[in-house]
Amino acid sequence: MKVFVYIGSPRGEESTGYQFIKKVEEHSKTLRNDIIFDIFSADKLNIKESDGTGKEFITGNTIYDDDMKIIEKSLLSSDFIIFLSPVYAHNISGQAKIFIDRLSYWLHIFRLIGKKGYVVSVSCNNGNDLVNSYLTEVMQFLGIYVLGEMSIETTKINSDDVLNSYARFLAKKIVISQEESDIEIPYTQEKMFEHQKLTHLKSEIYSKEKQFWKENNYFDYNTFEDLFKSRMKV
């Protein structure tokens, strides 16, 4: 089982988010020794900002030869995906936003369908809700079934034990997720599917996105839940 993690903190090993994920990795390995974590931390990444042309929506390929290429490969080959961001001014970090902007061209094609995921935000003591709901929405547009959100408020963590208990909780979720086939897709994600299906069906113009929908038989499904279940690895 492979777990992809994006950490949007520029603080590297000093980051609470990074330290938390290392604990999640450690606990997950005690539950399942063949689990692999592919961790991408913003401080070590070379990801250029979107150039604003939207070329990638047309070509279906990322615009620069930078670390997004390795990230895309890792995302596609993972079973479980975690997006983690620090809370900056009640929002995600600039680094996390650049990363998401570069993935935007996957949002109309549910490119990561069949995978399960989790959202984590790290703040001092406020702003987590906004970050969690934004990251959840992004993940849902990517086709991921979001199992939950976690808010870490550093002022409430007064010992290593507290962070460890959060980490144990998430590790269990990750390991169990592989066996869980009883999923219930949220209404919001069904609506995203319905809206995009209609838009593509109505459009008579050739587009890479519509071609992707056709090639992957998305139009054959009436609900996102049925489509998701057909792609789920159990």
Ligand SMILES: Cc1cc2nc3c(=O)[nH]c(=O)nc-3n(C[C@H](O)[C@H](O)[C@H](O)COP(=O)(O)O)c2cc1C
């Ligand atoms: C630019 C900036 C803005 C921040 N804004 C908030 C905020 O709105 N709410 C909050 O509770 N903490 C805020 N913080 C504190 C961080 O969320 C906190 O330090 C957190 O631990 C960062 O995650 P990290 O340790 O993984 O880097 C901010 C920190 C910075 C540097």
